[in-house]
Amino acid sequence: MKIVVLGGGESGCGAAYLAKKKGLEVFLSDKGAIKDHYKQFLTENEIEFEEENHDEERILNADWIVKSPGIPKKAEMINKIHEKGIRLSSEIEFASEFTDAKIIAITGSNGKTTTTSLIYYILKNDGLKVGLGGNIGYSFAKQVADENHEYYVLEVSSFQLDDIQNFRPYISLLLNLSKDHLDQYNYNYEEYALAKFRITENQENDNFFIYNKDDEMSKNILEKLEIKAKMIPFSTHEKLSEGGFVDGENIEVNLKDKFSMKIDELSLLGNHNVANSLAASIAGKILEINNESIRNSLMTFQAVEHRLEFVTEIDGVKFINDSKATNVNAAYYALESMKNPTVWIVGGVDKGNDYTEVEDLVKRKVKAIVCLGIDNQKIIDFFKDKKELIYSTSSMEEAVKTSKSLAKNGDTVLLSPCCASFDLFKSYEDRGRQFKEQVLKANGN
Missing domain, CATH: 3.90.190.20 (Mur ligase, C-terminal domain)
Incomplete structure (x- = not known):
C-alpha cells in the first residue's frame, strides 16, 4: 500500500513514521519548507520526503493520503485528491487504525487543551498507561508506533475531524461551541458545529458522549442528530439526575455512584474551568477511577501554558x-x-x-x-x-x-x-x- 503524507510538521512526521514502522511504502510532501529537526527525523528514519514542492503525479498515485490539519480543505491539491477518490485521512484517523487502546477524544471551541491535559493527568495520576496527543502538540501516530498504552487522551480539532472515516473514541467529549474558524466553513456556524459533532458519528451504544447541556448550539444540533453513544450531560446552571452539575458551592457527578467536591478546592480558576472540571470528572467516573484519586488530581493540576x-x-x-x-x-x-x-x-x-x-x-x-x-x-x-x-x-x-x-x-x-x-x-x-x-x-x- 502506498501512503503519502501531506505536511512535514509534528502530525505529518508522526504519521509517516508509523507507516514506515508498519512496513508500508511512504512518501512525505510539504509545499513549504520543513523545519530542520523534522528533516533530521525523516532522514534518520529513512523516510523519503520533498519540501517546497508537491509531486502531483506521485501524490495522486497513492492508495491512502494522510493530511496535516493545517492544510486548508479548499486547497487545490485537496480538490484533486477528492476528484480521484483517494482515501484522505487525518493523522488521528490513520493512527487509530493501528491501535486497540481506548481513546478519550475531546473537542470544542474553547477549553480543549486544558480539559485534555486534565483528563490525561487524572488517568496518569491513577497509575494508568496513558498517552497524550492530537492537536495538543504530540503526535498520536508516533506514540502508537513506539509505545504500548491502554488509553490515549486526544485533543481533536474540527480540521482533524473533517478528515475521519472510522475514528471511534471510547469516550468523546464536546465542551462547547462558539463561532470560530468560520472562514474554513463558508462562514456558516452550523457547518462548523456539525464538523465538531463528527467526534461521535462512529460511536456505538457501548461508547460514551459527554456534552454541555448549557450550550445553545449543541442543543440545536442534538435535536437533528441521532447519537448512538450513551449521552452524559454536564451543566453549571441546572441540577441533573445523571451527569455532572453544580450544587451550591460544590461540583457533583452522579453516575453509578456520586462524586462531590468543593469548587474552591479546584486548582483551576474561573467559571469555565468549573465546566471543564465537571467534564473531566465524568470521564474519570466512566473509567471507574475512585473519587479520592479524581479529587486529588483536580486539586493538584497545574494550568496549561498560555491559558490564563x-x-x-x-x-x-x-x-x-x-x-x-x-x-x-x-x-x-x-x-x-x-x-x-x-x-x-x-x-x-x-x-x-x-x-x-x-x-x-x-x-x-x-x-x-x-x-x-x-x-x-x-x-x-x-x-x-x-x-x-x-x-x-x-x-x-x-x-x-x-x-x-x-x-x-x-x-x-x-x-x-x-x-x-x-x-x-x-x-x-x-x-x-x-x-x-x-x-x-x-x-x-
Missing part, C-alpha cells in the same frame, strides 16, 4: 498570559474571571470576530485597551465609543510597556488576544512566550 497563566506581579500589578484565546468566546471566559480592573491586550488576525459578545464585560472590567497587531482598526472602531483609553501597538515590547504604564497597584494586565497570531508571531505559543519575556524584562529579570 499567571506570569508575575510587578508593583502590585498581576500579568496574565492567555495567548491561547484566539477567538472572542475564549477571551470572554478570561475577562469573566478577572476580579480587578484590567488592562486588556487584544488583537492579531481577525477571523470574522463579533466583539458584541464581550462588550458588556469590557465596559465593566476593562480600564484600558491595548491593541496589538498590524491592523487594529476594527477593534478601535468597535470600542472607541465604549472606552476612553485605547492604544495601538505593533510589537509585544510596545504593548507590554504601554500596559505597564497604564496599570496601577491592584490592577491586572491580561493578554487575551481574541485573534490568531500570524500577523506578528509564528504561533500563539510564540506570542505568549514573547509576552512573558517582555514582562520579565520589564521587571528587571
